[in-house]
Amino acid sequence: MTAAELLISVMWLGLTAYVLLAGADFGGGCWDLLAGGTRRGAAQRALIEESIGPVWEANHVWLIFVIVLCWTGFPGAFAAVASTMYIPLTLAALGIIARGAAFAFRKATTELVFRRAYGAAFALSSVLTPFFLGTVAGGIASGRVPPGIASGGIVRSWLNPTSLLGGALAVALAAYLAAVYLCQDARRAGSTALAEAFRRRALATAVVTGVLAACGIAILHADAPVLFHGLTGRGLPVVVVSALAGLASLVLLLLRHYLATRVTAAIAVAALLWGWAVAQYPLVLLPDLTIEAAAATPEVLRVTLVVTAVGAVLLVPSLVWLFALFQRPRSAAGERAAQHPGGR
Amino acid sequence: MSSSWCLAAAASPADLVAARTQMGFSLGWHIVIACFGVGMPAITVLAEWRAIRTGDGVHELLAHRWAKAMGVLFAVGAVSGTILSFEMGVLWPGLMETYGQVIGLPFTLEGFAFFIEAIFVGIYLYSWDRLSPRAHLLTGLPVCVAGVASAFFVVTANAWMNQPRGFDLDNGTLIQVSPWAAMFNPATPPQTVHMVLAAFMVTGFGMAAVYAVGLLRGRRDRYHRVGFLLPFTVAAVVTPVQIGVGDWAAKFLATNQPVKLAAIEGVRQTGTHVPLHLGGVYQDGELRYALEIPSGLSILAHWDPAALIHGLAEVPPDQRPPVNVVHWAFQVMVVIGFGLLLLGLWLLLAWWRRHREPPRSRLFWYACVLAGIAAPVAVEAGWITTEVGRQPWIVWGHLRTADAVTPVPNLSVGLAVVVVVYAVLTAATVYVLRRLARAPQEADARPEPVRP
Ligand code: HDD
Numbered sequence: 194m195t196a197a198e199l200l201i202s203v204m205w206l207g208l209t210a211y212v213l214l215a216g217a218d219f220g221g222g223c224w225d226l227l228a229g230g231t232r233r234g235a236a237q238r239a240l241i242e243e244s245i246g247p248v249w250e251a252n253h254v255w256l257i258f259v260i261v262l263c264w265t266g267f268p269g270a271f272a273a274v275a276s277t278m279y280i281p282l283t284l285a286a287l288g289i290i291a292r293g294a295a296f297a298f299r300k301a302t303t304e305l306v307f308r309r310a311y312g313a314a315f316a317l318s319s320v321l322t323p324f325f326l327g328t329v330a331g332g333i334a335s336g337r338v339p340p341g342i343a344s345g346g347i348v349r350s351w352l353n354p355t356s357l358l359g360g361a362l363a364v365a366l367a368a369y370l371a372a373v374y375l376c377q378d379a380r381r382a383g384s385t386a387l388a389e390a391f392r393r394r395a396l397a398t399a400v401v402t403g404v405l406a407a408c409g410i411a412i413l414h415a416d417a418p419v420l421f422h423g424l425t426g427r428g429l430p431v432v433v434v435s436a437l438a439g440l441a442s443l444v445l446l447l448l449r450h451y452l453a454t455r456v457t458a459a460i461a462v463a464a465l466l467w468g469w470a471v472a473q474y475p476l477v478l479l480p481d482l483t484i485e486a487a488a489a490t491p492e493v494l495r496v497t498l499v500v501t502a503v504g505a506v507l508l509v510p511s512l513v514w515l516f517a518l519f520q521r522p523r524s525a526a527g528e529r530a531a532q533h534p535g536g537r
Numbered sequence: 538m539s540s541s542w543c544l545a546a547a548a549s550p551a552d553l554v555a556a557r558t559q560m561g562f563s564l565g566w567h568i569v570i571a572c573f574g575v576g577m578p579a580i581t582v583l584a585e586w587r588a589i590r591t592g593d594g595v596h597e598l599l600a601h602r603w604a605k606a607m608g609v610l611f612a613v614g615a616v617s618g619t620i621l622s623f624e625m626g627v628l629w630p631g632l633m634e635t636y637g638q639v640i641g642l643p644f645t646l647e648g649f650a651f652f653i654e655a656i657f658v659g660i661y662l663y664s665w666d667r668l669s670p671r672a673h674l675l676t677g678l679p680v681c682v683a684g685v686a687s688a689f690f691v692v693t694a695n696a697w698m699n700q701p702r703g704f705d706l707d708n709g710t711l712i713q714v715s716p717w718a719a720m721f722n723p724a725t726p727p728q729t730v731h732m733v734l735a736a737f738m739v740t741g742f743g744m745a746a747v748y749a750v751g752l753l754r755g756r757r758d759r760y761h762r763v764g765f766l767l768p769f770t771v772a773a774v775v776t777p778v779q780i781g782v783g784d785w786a787a788k789f790l791a792t793n794q795p796v797k798l799a800a801i802e803g804v805r806q807t808g809t810h811v812p813l814h815l816g817g818v819y820q821d822g823e824l825r826y827a828l829e830i831p832s833g834l835s836i837l838a839h840w841d842p843a844a845l846i847h848g849l850a851e852v853p854p855d856q857r858p859p860v861n862v863v864h865w866a867f868q869v870m871v872v873i874g875f876g877l878l879l880l881g882l883w884l885l886l887a888w889w890r891r892h893r894e895p896p897r898s899r900l901f902w903y904a905c906v907l908a909g910i911a912a913p914v915a916v917e918a919g920w921i922t923t924e925v926g927r928q929p930w931i932v933w934g935h936l937r938t939a940d941a942v943t944p945v946p947n948l949s950v951g952l953a954v955v956v957v958v959y960a961v962l963t964a965a966t967v968y969v970l971r972r973l974a975r976a977p978q979e980a981d982a983r984p985e986p987v988r989p
């Protein structure tokens with residue numbers, strides 16, 4: 194593997210982490226939107242808030258990490274995507290602002306009117322942000338972002354069949370992941386009713402996502418032939434893994450093995466991303482910009498890889514601790530403090 | 538795909554203005570919040586540490602409440618920072634296409650700092666009841682370090698835009714890059730130190746202002762006193778150091794970026810014994826209506842009244858920054874700096890004369906409220922000095938801002954949308970912070986004090 198390939202793999206790993214972690218946080222926002230009236234949805238919203246609260250900022254940083262690695266390692270491709278995708282990226286950025294701020298504000302507010310307004314902003318932007326990011330992915334994958342600054346159509350690069358598919362799929366996958374993760378969170382919190390509710394949602398979104406993916410094949414065939422051939426050719430094994438993992442999750446959900454479902458669902462989604470990567474290899478941007486041609490100078494690649502490796506030594510244990518800490522029940526002392534609303 | 542929407546050849550002047558306004562606006566917004574991200578963890582951890590050491594409930598209460606506000610500010614800082622990384626590419630593809638890889642290193646490092654910060658903020662805010670007091674205190678330390686580190690990294694990238702190093706160009710294409718040399722360019726030491734200190738000043742004076750308001754309203758309890766004194770002391774101690782560092786930054790400009798210094802001082806002709814100008818308006822190549830201190834600038838810049846100061850006339854007119862903006866922004870920063878110094882001295886004097894009591898004068902407390910606003914104003918003024926003073930270059934001497942901007946049309950629409958979103962965000966942030974500040978104290982009190 195060359196240094197450029199290694200760096201783009203690291204970037205793709207970061208993207209996978211973003212989709213699996215922050216994607217689920219966005220999905221939580223979708224479910225917040227659909228949770229029903231203020232009183233009826235209260236329990237679901239509380240569970241979502243509890244699950245997302247401590248982790249969303251860390252999950253969000255994966256996106257920044259990917260963006261930065263992209264402009265460091267593949268500056269030309271980054272400039273091409275960012276300039277052509279001016280509109281959806283600006284909208285996604287605004288969605289990110291609305292979502293993060295509204296989530297934090299809702300937590301810190303008590304009046305119902307404001308909680309509702311922030312809740313609505315949080316939920317709506319949770320749907321729109323993944324949608325716009327998905328349209329960007331669709332535009333890149335269907336070859337609508339040629340190399341060069343703003344040389345793609347600034348509207349049609351992201352308003353086209355593949356982009357719409359990408360947007361819809363992003364929203365569906367986010368909702369699916371969130372529902373699957375929340376089943377286990379609900380069970381750990383001791384609420385069978387909530388776990389059942391999210392199980393139904395996970396099953397429903399699994400079916401919707403499956404159908405979308407199936408329709409997607411036809412859309413790609415017509416609209417993005419290069420990607421289609423890649424996915425049905427070199428990428429086929431990865432696509433099959435994704436489909437099998439998706440089916441396995443369905444079965445595991447039916448059997449209520451929530452922890453195992455988390456794993457298979459994550460595999461199904463991750464495989465979709467890597468299937469795209471394999472299908473498009475070795476191109477970064479269609480029609481002909483390869484990884485090697487797009488890469489930064491060798492010294493930059495080397496330094497970035499070394500720094501990333503060193504950074505990972507700090508990062509990985511911290512991340513593990515973060516997730517472990519909030520996956521285990523509060524300590525006895527904690528329980529006591531938690532009974533007093535001022536506990537934190 | 539060949540509609541009129543694509544392949545605009547170059548940006549119109551109006552689009553360039555829109556892009557610059559949007560960048561300056563969103564950066565100027567982010568920086569105020571980011572300052573709290575740098576300074577507030579340290580001040581909060583300080584309060585928590587004293588609470589654990591002395592078992593004092595007031596310090597503990599303050600730490601809890603500051604942590605809550607920090608949670609809100611962190612979220613807002615994170616999202617307003619994210620839009621900046623989008624904008625780097627969306628608005629300035631011409632910069633990123635060529636130089637993205639040159640400034641990539643500090644941003645990659647910053648990414649890790651953000652990770653550490655976000656992870657430990659999550660732990661710090663949500664684990665009061667999951668960890669022992671000591672362990673909880675320790676989880677605050679990585680937040681403090683990472684906050685300062687991220688400010689350092691991002692400012693090195695800006696320093697590079699002022700003193701571009703570490704790359705070789707061949708006909709406009711990069712052939713060689715040394716990322717470390719780019720990051721540790723000559724402007725890095727003064728700029729990063731100046732910025733980190735500024736962050737502590739903004740945080741300290743800003744937090745103290747909240748309690749100054751309470752004290753003005755007659756709430757003279759210990760909670761308000763400590764809440765005022767702790768952050769104020771931090772900021773007041775930093776202020777004299779900051780003025781020294783500002784002087785260092787100016788001396789640095791005198792040797793390394795003389796055009797910017799000339800704009801700051803409105804110096805047109807190169808010469809010796811150049812006076813220092815206070816106030817004034819730059820018209821037709823000279824600074825009018827200004828108070829002149831003979832040889833002042835030569836002395837300040839080089840400790841020598843006969844020192845040579847380069848004037849704007851040394852570069853062609855199209856390479857000169859707009860003088861009045863830069864000159865006035867600089868004046869505002871310096872006046873605020875000295876004003877804040879006096880405020881700190883006032884407290885010191887009263888403390889000594891009144892036996893550990895702050896001044897009684899209401900004027901002092903009004904001034905403290907004002908200081909909470911003045912400190913961020915100084916930061917904005919400082920950045921306007923730096924950024925506008927670099928014009929017309931985005932990368933000094935190498936790339937013009939006009940050549941870096943995206944050719945996508947109708948940028949003013951994007952600017953309008955961004956301004957509206959930020960207006961709503963500002964209103965909501967202020968509202969939520971005020972609610973947090975006004976919540977009754979009992980709401981945050983722990984049932985029993987924590988002992989070490
Ligand atoms: C609380 C904030 C604050 C205060 C009181 C001061 N500054 Fe400042 N100044 C900043 C906050 C700041 C800043 C916002 O942080 C800047 C912008 C870029 C930078 O590195 O620091 C800055 C930039 C900046 C620059 C431009 C540096 C460059 O472009 O490379 C100079 C010459 C000074 N400052 C000088 C001073 C002097 C002589 C001060 C004496 C009173 C002073 N500053 C007080």
Ligand code: HEM
Nearest residue numbers: 557560561564565568691692694695920924925930931938
């Ligand atoms: C947070 C503090 C900062 C503030 C308040 C600030 C402010 C500004 C302002 C007012 C402008 C517009 C100047 C003009 O066009 O006349 C500007 C431009 C710009 N700044 Fe900064 N800046 C800050 C830090 C940074 C940093 C750390 C970077 C990069 C690493 C940066 C990158 C840019 C870029 C790319 C532009 C657009 C091109 C230009 O106008 O030169 N800024 N900034």
Ligand code: HEM
Nearest residue numbers: 257571574575610611614615618619621622651684688691
């Ligand atoms: C002098 C200028 C700047 C300083 C001191 C600064 C500092 C910080 C700090 C301390 C944070 C942590 C969050 C918080 O505390 O609220 C933050 C967040 C962020 N900043 Fe800035 N920043 C500056 C300018 C910029 C620029 C120019 C960019 C991008 C080009 C940027 C990108 C970000 C991003 C992406 C985040 C979010 C990280 C997260 O999710 O935690 N910042 N900044």
